[in-house]
Amino acid sequence: MRKLVVAGMLAAMTLIVTSAPVAAPHIGGTRLGPAVVLWGGEPGYVGDLTLTAEPLDPTLLFYRFDTNADGSTRRIFVQLSNFHGFAAVDFATGQEVARIEHPAIPGVHAHRDGLQTAPAHGLGVTPDGKQLWSTSKVYGYAYVHSLPDLKEIARVYVGQHPEWVTFSRDGRRVYVAAAGDNQTFVVDTTTFKEVARIPVGQVPKRNATVVLKAYQ
Numbered sequence: 001m002r003k004l005v006v007a008g009m010l011a012a013m014t015l016i017v018t019s020a021p022v023a024a025p026h027i028g029g030t031r032l033g034p035a036v037v038l039w040g041g042e043p044g045y046v047g048d049l050t051l052t053a054e055p056l057d058p059t060l061l062f063y064r065f066d067t068n069a070d071g072s073t074r075r076i077f078v079q080l081s082n083f084h085g086f087a088a089v090d091f092a093t094g095q096e097v098a099r100i101e102h103p104a105i106p107g108v109h110a111h112r113d114g115l116q117t118a119p120a121h122g123l124g125v126t127p128d129g130k131q132l133w134s135t136s137k138v139y140g141y142a143y144v145h146s147l148p149d150l151k152e153i154a155r156v157y158v159g160q161h162p163e164w165v166t167f168s169r170d171g172r173r174v175y176v177a178a179a180g181d182n183q184t185f186v187v188d189t190t191t192f193k194e195v196a197r198i199p200v201g202q203v204p205k206r207n208a209t210v211v212l213k214a215y216q
Contacts, residue, residue, distance in 0.1 A: 064123045064132070065091075066147050074148070077123060077132060084119040085143075086134050088150065098150060105139045105155060112138065114161070122164045126189055127171040135162040135176060142176060144192065154192040158185040163205040177204040 064077045073091040080087060085101040102120065104110065115137055122135030125147065132145045140162060144154040159178025162185070166175050173195070176185045184204060186196040 064125050066125055066129055066132070077125070079118075079120050079123055079134070081117040082119070084136065084138055086120065086123060086132075100145070100150065102134065102136050102139075102143050105141060108139050108141070110138050111140070111160075122162055122176065124165040124167060124174065126167055126174075127169065131189060133165050133174055135165060137161045137163075140178075140180075142174075142187070156187050156192050156194070158187065158194075159183060159197075164207050166207045166209045168209065169211060175207055175209070177207045179203045179205050 066074050066077070068074045075097070076089045076091055078087045078089060079085075083099075083101070085099065087096050088098040088100075089095065090097045119138045120134055120136055122133075122142075124133045125131070126133070130147055131153075132147055132150070134143050134145070135141075135158060136143060140157060140160050142156045142158045142162065142165065143152060144156065145151060146153050158176040160180025161178065163177045163179050165177075167173065167189070168175075172189060174187050174189050175198075176187065177200075178185055180203075181197075182200060182202055182204065184198040184200055184207065185194060186198065187193065188195050
């Protein structure tokens with residue numbers, strides 16, 4: 001197992017290549033530091049990958065991936081500090097190929113306080129690889145883009161200061177941690193309609209989907 005470093009002006013991450021496919025790429029932590037697990041492949045050194053980011057001195061906040069038909073990594077989607085949106089990086093070339101800024105939502109007041117340099121801090125790709133969800137703490141909405149073309153297809157209200165997102169195993173539901181509401185919003189990924197609000201603890205930010213075995 002070797003590491004592939006993606007370096008920004010103030011941040012870097014380690015990509016771990018595994019010998020067997022994983023359920024979904026994700027960010028986490030290992031003894032090597034912050035890490036992202038890639039789709040399965042032959043272990044070994046892959047190469048150096050550098051993201052040149054604007055504006056100056058950004059921090060790489062969040063990472064997600066989409067894949068090619070054979071399951072190999074196509075692009076890395078990255079949220080940056082002080083940028084209201086995300087960038088897309090071609091995995092094969094290491095070049096930034098798109099930067100999408102989330103537009104203002106008419107009639108919705110923009111919240112600029114308490115962003116902690118992270119106006120967008122939640123990113124997720126649906127299990128079928130057809131949608132990219134990105135949360136906005138500025139407007140309290142999730143912006144949904146189709147994959148692979150990155151066209152915006154929906155905007156969904158998901159509470160005050162929404163943070164991380166996670167999906168049900170079948171991809172029919174997305175769960176968004178709304179830090180400002182002490183709730184998790186549940187949204188249907190087909191209709192883009194809210195289906196539930198789950199009361200949770202104070203200031204929820206991190207969430208994940210896990211599958212537990214039943215024990216007798």
